[in-house]
Every structure is written in C-alpha cells, then in structure tokens.
Amino acid sequence: MSEDRVLTQQLQHAAENYPELDTNLRGYETVEGLPESLREWAQTNPAAGIHEFEAAELHVAVIPTNNEQQAAFVVFDVAGIEAPSSEDWWYLLIITGVVGTLGVLGFGLGILVMRRAIAPVTQLAKAVENIDLEHLSAEDHKRIESSRFGDDEVGMLADTIEKTLERISAFVERERYFTSSASHELRTPITVITGALELLEQSDLSATDVKTLNRVRRATLDMKTTIEMFLCLSRETDDGLYNEMFLVMPLVSLAVDQQRYLLSGKFVDVEIDKHAKPIVYGHPQAFSIAVNNLVRNAFEHTLDGQGPITVRIKQDELLVTNQVSSDADDRHTPPEASSHGYGLGLGIVQRLCERNGWSFSLLSDEKRVIARLSW
Known part of the structure; x- marks a missing residue:
C-alpha cells in the first residue's frame, strides 16, 4: 500500500506539471548548487548516508567522492508525494481498531469455548459434592452414572468415581456385617x-x-x-457414647487396683496425687482403656525399689510418672513404654485420644518416664 501510494502521488504530481516534467531526484556536486535551505547544513561536512529534513520535505543522500574535501549530494523532493501525518494516524487507528476487535472477539470466543469445555467437569464436581458417603443411595449412583457424561475424559473420570463408590458401598456393607457378626x-x-x-x-x-x-x-x-472398644472403633457411628460425661478419679482408682498385681513382689509405692476432681466428656471405656494401658506400662517397667509411681490428677490432665533409676548417678537408658497393655500399643492409645478430642504425649529422661493424657 505504501509503495503504490508513493508511486501514485508521484505520477499525479508529474501529471499536474505536464508538459514540463520536473524530476524529484536531482544530483549536486557542490554545496553552492544545493537548495538554499540545505547550504548551511552542507557546509558542516555531514557524514555519508541518508538525511531527512521534514520541514523542507527533502531527503538528502551524502555520497563520498574522490575529492576528500567535498562530497556529492542527491536530493529527493517529496513535496506533494509524501502522505500527510494525519493519514498515517488514520491508518494506525484503523489497524489498532481491527486488532483490538479481533482480540476482544478471540477472548470472548475463548471464554465461551472454555465454559463449554469445563461444563461437564463442573457438573460432575457438583454431583460428587452432593453425595453423602455415609448414606449412599440409588439416587447417588444414578447422579454419578458415567453414561451421562459421554465417552471423553470426563466420562472416564465419572466411570472411575462410579466404580469407586460401588467399592465403598460394598466395603461399608461388609464392615456392617462384620461388626454385627463379630459383636x-x-x-x-x-x-x-x-x-x-x-x-x-x-x-x-x-x-x-x-x-x-x-x-x-x-x-x-x-x-x-x-x-x-475395638468394635466401637470399627463402627462409623458412636451411638452417642462419645458424648458421655464421667468422673476421672473412679476410673483411675479402678485401673490402679486392676493392675496392682503387676507390683507383686516389688517394693514399690503407688501415690495418687489428686489436685482436682475433673469431669471429662467422651467415651468412658476409651478413657478407661487408655488409663489402664498407661498404668500397666508404669507398673511393668518399674523395678524393685524404683519408686514411687505417681499418678497425678489435675483439672485438665492426668500424669503417670514412674522412676527408671533409683540413683541420680546411675545412668540407665529409659525403657520404651509397653505395647502389650490390653494388647494395645501406644498407637492405639493415641487413636483413642484423637477420636475423643484428647491429647497424649510421652516424655522420658534418665530418671523417669512421664505419660501425659490431657483433655
């Protein structure tokens, strides 16, 4: 377009001056022959190359010659040939408008395509969100049926979820049957x-x-x-047993009495240090098993003469402390807590505490082991 426009303007300029055909390109060997507007500039010995003078609408090429003190000049008069600046701005505005319009259309089309592409994924996500995993029904399976989502990747995902739900349903049914039969x-x-x-x-x-x-x-x-306790842990529902209110002291006393036979033949005292009478909300059997396990560990790992064993009851925690060294200078490695209390390890005690919202920790050094159960 620029080439055609320049040639057209040049031809139009020549037609207007017919029959005198003035050429736009002229050569000058001396500075004195140049147009008056260029003489002062030419006397400064400009470097070889192309120079533009917008005010005079001239383009000048400086050409070196054999005479090192003087150069030749080729002047191209673009008056009437070069398009005005306003025309360039109009072209720029049109091009910008076209590009901007195409960009907006492309962005809108991209959003439309993206929404259509992710619509099945959104539908599948909402269907999965509305499923109650604890009470799966036939309607839930129908809602997630893979045939509703086609044969593409979303359909494959729906099919996988559908099969997973079937396996979960079968597992829950087996678990219910097992717990009812095992009970x-x-x-x-x-x-x-x-x-x-x-x-x-x-x-x-x-x-x-x-x-x-x-x-x-x-x-x-x-x-x-x-x-x-194991049957209770294996069930999804607790039948309200985890919201019972019970006293800590009777369960601690019972645990000490039940495990006292482990101290038979040992000269070890058991001290119950009661600072409060706390009431705990949770599962009393879980608390009893946890306390029995901790007391049993303390009784089993206390040697003859290594006492006393202290059971300290506070308002929000229970501390069971047993000595593992009777002499401060005697450096014994503290034994690990037993994992055989009721056949339950400390991992199960930890699980019982987590299920009831309690916390359990075990601290040990060269002299003592402290089991801490807080609620």
Whole structure:
C-alpha cells in the first residue's frame, strides 16, 4: 500500500506539471548548487548516508567522492508525494481498531469455548459434592452414572468415581456385617467364661486355684473391654457414647487396683496425687482403656525399689510418672513404654485420644518416664 501510494502521488504530481516534467531526484556536486535551505547544513561536512529534513520535505543522500574535501549530494523532493501525518494516524487507528476487535472477539470466543469445555467437569464436581458417603443411595449412583457424561475424559473420570463408590458401598456393607457378626461371636465366649468362673467361685478351691482363678478373671475382663472398644472403633457411628460425661478419679482408682498385681513382689509405692476432681466428656471405656494401658506400662517397667509411681490428677490432665533409676548417678537408658497393655500399643492409645478430642504425649529422661493424657 505504501509503495503504490508513493508511486501514485508521484505520477499525479508529474501529471499536474505536464508538459514540463520536473524530476524529484536531482544530483549536486557542490554545496553552492544545493537548495538554499540545505547550504548551511552542507557546509558542516555531514557524514555519508541518508538525511531527512521534514520541514523542507527533502531527503538528502551524502555520497563520498574522490575529492576528500567535498562530497556529492542527491536530493529527493517529496513535496506533494509524501502522505500527510494525519493519514498515517488514520491508518494506525484503523489497524489498532481491527486488532483490538479481533482480540476482544478471540477472548470472548475463548471464554465461551472454555465454559463449554469445563461444563461437564463442573457438573460432575457438583454431583460428587452432593453425595453423602455415609448414606449412599440409588439416587447417588444414578447422579454419578458415567453414561451421562459421554465417552471423553470426563466420562472416564465419572466411570472411575462410579466404580469407586460401588467399592465403598460394598466395603461399608461388609464392615456392617462384620461388626454385627463379630459383636455376637466375640461376646459369646467371654460370657461363657464369665459364667464358668462364677460357678468355680462357689467351689472349694485351694489358695493356688484361687490365685489362678483371679488371673483368669482379670484376663477375661481385659478381653471383654478390649473387644467392646475395638468394635466401637470399627463402627462409623458412636451411638452417642462419645458424648458421655464421667468422673476421672473412679476410673483411675479402678485401673490402679486392676493392675496392682503387676507390683507383686516389688517394693514399690503407688501415690495418687489428686489436685482436682475433673469431669471429662467422651467415651468412658476409651478413657478407661487408655488409663489402664498407661498404668500397666508404669507398673511393668518399674523395678524393685524404683519408686514411687505417681499418678497425678489435675483439672485438665492426668500424669503417670514412674522412676527408671533409683540413683541420680546411675545412668540407665529409659525403657520404651509397653505395647502389650490390653494388647494395645501406644498407637492405639493415641487413636483413642484423637477420636475423643484428647491429647497424649510421652516424655522420658534418665530418671523417669512421664505419660501425659490431657483433655
């Protein structure tokens, strides 16, 4: 367009001066022959190259010659040929408008295409969000059915989610069946053993038999409590058992009495330091098992003469402390807490605490081990 415009303007200028055809290009060998507007500039020995003079509408080429003191000049008069600046601005404005319009149209089209592309993903996300995983129904499976989303990547994702929900439903059903069956099958032998022990208590038993009977009774009670706790942990619902209110002191005293046989033959004192009478909200069986496990660990790992064992009850925490060294200069490595209390490790105690919103920590040094249960 620029080339055609320049040629057209030059031809039009020549037609207007017909029959005199003045050429726009002229050569000058001396400074005196140049147009008057260029003479002063030419006397400054300008460098070789192209120079433009917008006010005079002239383009000048400085050409070096054999005479080092003088150069030749080629002057191109663009008056009447070069388009005015306003025309350039109009072209620039038109080009900018076209590019801007195309940009806006492209942006709008991109948003439209993007929305149409992610619409199935949004629909799938809303369908998954409205699903109640604890109570899956046929309507939930219908809502996530993969056939509703086509055969593209979204359909593949919906199919995977659908199969996952089916597996979850099957797993929940198996878990419910197992807990309901195990609840009966595990409790029945415990009930039979308890009944047999009550009958044996009515018989004439020797001191050795009574001691053995007490051991069986304790093991049976431990097993019964453990079974009930594990069944409770395996269920999704707690049937309100985690919102019961109970006193801490009776459960601590019971745990100390039940585990005191572990100190038989050891000269170890047990001190219950009661600073408050706290009331805890949660699962009393879970709290009892946690306390029994901590007390059992303390009793098992306290050697003869390494005492006393201190159970300190505060308003918001329970501390069980046992000595592992009877002499300050005797450097013993503190033993690890037992993982056999009720068959439960400290990991299970941690889980019981997390389930009830309690916290558990174990601190040890060369002299003592402190188990801390707070609520």
